[in-house]
C-alpha cells in the first residue's frame with residue numbers, strides 16, 4: 001500500500017535519512033522503531049510531504065506521491081498524527097475535529113464524528129472545551145480522532161504514547177489495534193519498542209537514518225541485538 | 234468642540250483600523266511584518282483617481298457619477314488585491330524558510346519599488362481628487378458631520394463586521410485560524426496553506442485599497458509618499474491592539490485616530506503625526522503584546 005524506496009532526506013547539509021526503504025501492506029500495523037534522533041519523525045514528515053526527499057520515491061497504492069503538496073497527500077488517504085499531538089490549542093475539541101474533516105465529504109461528517117466519539121467518549125463530554133486545556137492523554141485522543149475525521153486509509157502515528165502514564169499508553173495502543181481492526185492500515189513510530197512490537201505485524205528498526213533490522217513483530221521481539229539496544233532487557 | 238474632534242478622530246481611526254487589519258492578518262498567519270502593506274493604500278488612492286479619469290474620458294462620470302465611482306472602486310480593489318497576491322508570491326514565498334530578516338528586507342524593497350514607480354509615472358507633486366462628493370452635512374448634537382465622514386465610518390464598520398463574520402463563520406476563516414495556530418499541522422489535516430496565505434494577502438490588500446480610496450476622497454490630495462506615514466500609523470494601531478489580533482487592529486486603529494484627532498485639537502496640530510510614534514514607543518515599553526495580545530481566541 002505504501003512503499004518508500006531508497007529515500008534520502010536532509011535538513012540543509014545534514015542527511016537525516018540515508019536511503020531507507022519501507023513497505024506497508026494493506027491492513028497491517030507496521031512499526032518503525034529507533035532511539036531519539038534516528039530519523040523516525042523525518043520519515044513520517046517525508047511521507048506526508050512536509051519534507052521533500054532529495055532522492056528516492058514514495059508510492060501509495062502504486063502511484064508516486066513524491067513531491068505532492070501535503071494537503072493533496074491527505075486527500076489521497078494518508079493522515080498523520082504528529083509527534084507532540086499538535087492539537088489546535090485555541091480551538092474547542094469539536095472545532096479540532098472539524099479541521100480534521102476539511103478534506104472528507106461533508107455528508108460523512110456526522111458518521112465520522114459518531115465513530116470518534118464512540119472510540120473516545122471523553123471527547124464527546126469535552127466537545128466544547130478549549131483543546132489547550134485538555135490533559136496529555138485527552139490531547140492524544142483528540143489528535144487521533146482529528147486524523148480519523150479525514151477518513152484515512154493509512155494512518156501515520158508518531159510516538160502516540162510519548163509522555164503518557166503507562167495505563168493511558170496501554171489504552172492508546174488498544175485503540176490503535178481497534179482502529180486497525182476497522183480496516184485502517186497503520187504505520188506506527190515508537191520508542192516503546194516492546195509495546196509497539198506486540199501490536200505490530202511487522203517492524204523496522206531505524207538507526208542513524210538507516211534501516212538496521214526488519215522482520216515480523218514476533219521475530220523482532222525475540223531478537224537479541226534489539227533486546228539489548230532498545231528493550232532494556 | 235470635543236464631540237466634533239471625536240468624530241474627526243473616529244473617521245481617521247476607522248481608516249487606520251482597516252489598514253491595520255492587513256498587517257495583523259499577515260502577521261497572524263506568517264509572523265511577518267508586511268512593510269510593503271502601506272504602499273497598497275497609496276496605490277489604491279492613485280488607482281481610483283486614474284479609473285475615474287478613464288470613466289470621465291468615456292463620458293460615464295457625467296452621465297452617472299455614482300456608477301462611475303462604484304466601478305472605479307471595484308476595479309481599484311481588484312487591482313490592489315492582485316498586487317498584494319503577486320507581492321506575496323514574488324517577494325515573500327521564496328523566502329518562507331529564510332532567516333526572519335530576509336522577508337523584511339524584501340518588503341522594504343517592494344515598498345521602494347512601488348513608491349518610485351508611482352512617482353515616475355504619476356509625478357512627484359501632489360495630485361488632487363478630481364471630484365468632490367458627499368459634501369452635504371449632518372448636524373447632530375451640535376456636531377457637524379459631512380456625508381463623506383459618515384460614509385467612511387459606515388463603510389469601515391461594515392468591512393470590519395464582514396471580516397469578522399468571514400473569519401469566524403466560514404470554512405476558509407476556520408482554515409485561516411487553524412493555519413495561524415500551527416502551519417505544519419494545518420497542512421497535515423489537509424488545509425492548502427499556500428492558498429490560505431494568498432487569501433490573507435488578497436483580503437488585506439483589498440481593505441487597504443478601500444482605505445486609500447476613502448482618504449483620497451476625504452483629504453482631496455495625495456502624493457506617492459502617503460503610504461509610508463499611513464503604513465506606520467496602521468502598524469502602530471496593530472501593535473497597540475496586539476499584533477495578530479483582529480479585534481486588536483480594529484480597537485487600536487480607532488484609539489489611534491481619536492488620540493490624533495484630540496491631540497491635534499487640544500495639544501498641537503503640528504505634532505499630529507508624532508502622536509502615533511509616541512504611542513508606539515509607549516506600548517513597546519509598557520506592553521509590547523498590546524491590548525489583546527494575550528487573548529487566546531483572537532489571533533486570526
Ligand SMILES: Nc1ncnc2c1ncn2[C@@H]1O[C@H](COP(=O)(O)OP(=O)(O)O)[C@@H](O)[C@H]1O
Nearest residue numbers: 011014016034035036037038039040041042043
Ligand atoms: N528541523 C531540523 N533541522 C535540522 N536537523 C533536524 C531537524 N529535525 C531533525 N533534525 C535532525 O535529524 C535527525 C533525525 O531527527 P528525527 O527525525 O526528529 O528523529 P526521531 O524522530 O527518530 O527522534 C536528528 O539528528 C535531528 O537532529
Ligand SMILES: [Mg+2]
Nearest residue numbers: 040041042083
Ligand atoms: Mg521523533
